[in-house]
Amino acid sequence: MSKIIVLMGAPGAGKGTQARLLQERLHLPQISTGDILRARAEQQDSLADEIRSVQAEGKLASDDLVGRVVQERTSQEDCRQGYILDGFPRTTAQAEMLEGLAAKQGNDISAIFVDVPSELLEKRTTGRRSCPVCGEIYNIYFKPPKVDNACDQHPNALLEQRADDTPEKVRVRLETYARETAPLLDYYQGTGRLHRVDGTRSPEEIYSDLEKILNNEVVRANPAD
Ligand SMILES: [Zn+2]
Numbered sequence: 001m002s003k004i005i006v007l008m009g010a011p012g013a014g015k016g017t018q019a020r021l022l023q024e025r026l027h028l029p030q031i032s033t034g035d036i037l038r039a040r041a042e043q044q045d046s047l048a049d050e051i052r053s054v055q056a057e058g059k060l061a062s063d064d065l066v067g068r069v070v071q072e073r074t075s076q077e078d079c080r081q082g083y084i085l086d087g088f089p090r091t092t093a094q095a096e097m098l099e100g101l102a103a104k105q106g107n108d109i110s111a112i113f114v115d116v117p118s119e120l121l122e123k124r125t126t127g128r129r130s131c132p133v134c135g136e137i138y139n140i141y142f143k144p145p146k147v148d149n150a151c152d153q154h155p156n157a158l159l160e161q162r163a164d165d166t167p168e169k170v171r172v173r174l175e176t177y178a179r180e181t182a183p184l185l186d187y188y189q190g191t192g193r194l195h196r197v198d199g200t201r202s203p204e205e206i207y208s209d210l211e212k213i214l215n216n217e218v219v220r221a222n223p224a225d
Contacts, residue, residue, distance in 0.1 A: 002082035003028075003214055004074075004098070004107045006089065008184065009114035010177045011170075012125040013199050014206065018114060019084055021207045026214075029078050032086040033066055036073045047072075066090075067097040074105065082107060090180070092187045099191075110213055111188035114206065116199035118174050125170045129159035 005022065009015035019030050041051040047068065054061050061069075070088055073079070089095040102109050116124075127141040131151035138145050138159060151157050164170075188194035197209040 002080065002107050004082060004102050004105075004109045005084045005214070006098070006109060006111040006188070007084055007086065007114070008111065008181060009199060010116065010118070010121055010181075011173050012121045013114045013116045014203060015114050017203050018206060018210060019086060021203065022084055022210065025207075026082075028082050028084050030084040030086055031070065031073055031079070031088070033061075033070065033088045033090075036069055037061060037066070040069050040072075063091060063093045063097065067094060067101075070098075071101055074101065079105075089184065092183050095184060095187050109193050110195060111184075111193045112195045112197060112210060112213060113185060113188075114199040115196045118178075120200060121174055122167065122170055125165050126167050128165055129161055131157055132160050133157045 005028070007015055007019055007022075009018075022028055023030050037051055037055075041048050041055060050065060051061065051069070054065065066088065070085075074083055085098075089098050098109065101107075123141045124139065127139040129138045129140060129145075129149070130136065131138075131154055133151065133154040136151055136153065137143075138151075145159065146152050147155065149159050151159060164173075185194065195209075195213045197206055197213075199206060
């Protein structure tokens with residue numbers, strides 16, 4: 001049975017890396033609601049008109065609208081063997097919609113939460129620095145440069161921190177994510193579809209858990225079981 005993978009993880013949890021590995025190795029397309037809404041709005045039909053008018057008003061697309069666009073995109077040929085969802089579902093209403101879609105498509109849903117303690121997430125994000133010359137990424141906690149605040153290859157270039165990566169802003173992002181995601185985690189826990197993987201390990205170790213989950217080998221019982 002082909003799989004719908006709902007990949008969840010806080011900012012900095014390494015969800016993007018896992019999505020990329022799944023795409024490369026299993027050749028599953030990654031469906032990002034932001035991307036498909038943007039792409040769909042460029043076409044010339046009533047659905048595109050509807051998306052454009054929501055965007056023009058600066059509103060969030062409704063569950064119904066997002067659901068229709070996701071349904072249309074995932075009905076295409078490249079999704080037949082399964083797909084990875086990014087940014088969907090965001091609400092339990094959307095999660096219920098996805099159940100209906102999965103049943104119609106003959107797909108099985110696996111909700112995978114890449115679990116990383118918030119203290120570690122904060123260090124991963126607030127410790128991040130990059131070289132303005134070569135783009136090399138450092139982390140003052142986990143991968144410090146040889147000389148403080150300078151690139152190993154470009155000693156005269158001062159490392160930069162993204163303005164969004166200050167402790168205050170990171171904390172707000174993490175709290176917002178936790179608050180918005182809690183109902184979805186409850187929902188998938190309740191439907192028996194939730195898999196928590198330990199996101200503190202290396203990308204390859206995490207990926208091997210994902211493969212086991214997708215092959216229906218049990219990785220670890222859900223805490224509430
Ligand atoms: Zn450099």
